[in-house]
Amino acid sequence: MPLEAHLEDILNNLSQQGYCVVPGFLNGDLSQQLYQHAVEIPSQFWNTAAIGRAQQQTINTMVRTDRIYWLSLHQPIQKLYLNIMESLRTAINRDLFLGLFDYECHFAHYPDGAFYKKHLDAFKGRSNRKLTTVLYLNDGWLDEHGGQLVIYGKRGEVLETVKPERGTLVVFLSDKFVHEVLPSRRDRLSITGWFRLNSSLSGVIDPPR
Ligand SMILES: O=C(O)CCC(=O)C(=O)O
Ligand SMILES: [Fe+2]
Numbered sequence: 001m002p003l004e005a006h007l008e009d010i011l012n013n014l015s016q017q018g019y020c021v022v023p024g025f026l027n028g029d030l031s032q033q034l035y036q037h038a039v040e041i042p043s044q045f046w047n048t049a050a051i052g053r054a055q056q057q058t059i060n061t062m063v064r065t066d067r068i069y070w071l072s073l074h075q076p077i078q079k080l081y082l083n084i085m086e087s088l089r090t091a092i093n094r095d096l097f098l099g100l101f102d103y104e105c106h107f108a109h110y111p112d113g114a115f116y117k118k119h120l121d122a123f124k125g126r127s128n129r130k131l132t133t134v135l136y137l138n139d140g141w142l143d144e145h146g147g148q149l150v151i152y153g154k155r156g157e158v159l160e161t162v163k164p165e166r167g168t169l170v171v172f173l174s175d176k177f178v179h180e181v182l183p184s185r186r187d188r189l190s191i192t193g194w195f196r197l198n199s200s201l202s203g204v205i206d207p208p209r
Contacts (some may be wrong), residue, residue: 019172035137052159105193116181122174136164147184
């Protein structure tokens, strides 16, 4: 079970710094299966990702050029990953009292040249996205392939530059950390997700699918 080996680290890092980077979160087998599954999804099912909430949603290729595919419980491999994240959700709630209500996630495909400029995933009080997770699926990623996730601190300083290598999981507070994906020089596959608060309590809704 991938979670148990890493849980203490994740919880400590989240409570101390608000983010964590966990290489080897998923074992090679499972992340290889997720990778294989993602590359087999026909291209017509991948959507151009939108930016902004509800009515303000726009497709802005100046900001991001990846394509996405939402996971669901109907597909066994997708369900396996969703179940792991469900265990993570309950563990975080038990330990950190974040009140995470549910989880949604999508595969993201960055073709050669794709990027996602600096942004926040949530704006304080205006979104129910609380914690962002990213799991990377490519193996053998080299520095020259680019595509790193850069996480910035309050004063714009670089906190982390993460190589998107298979099995690495990144988790961070969605409204605290500006981040970006540098232009990728090869096809880059990942699963990005959000633990959310109950939107009927916060009164706001994130982008519909
Ligand atoms: O793929 C990544 O490293 C980050 C993706 C991201 O920031 C997003 O989808 O909001
Ligand atoms: Fe993001």
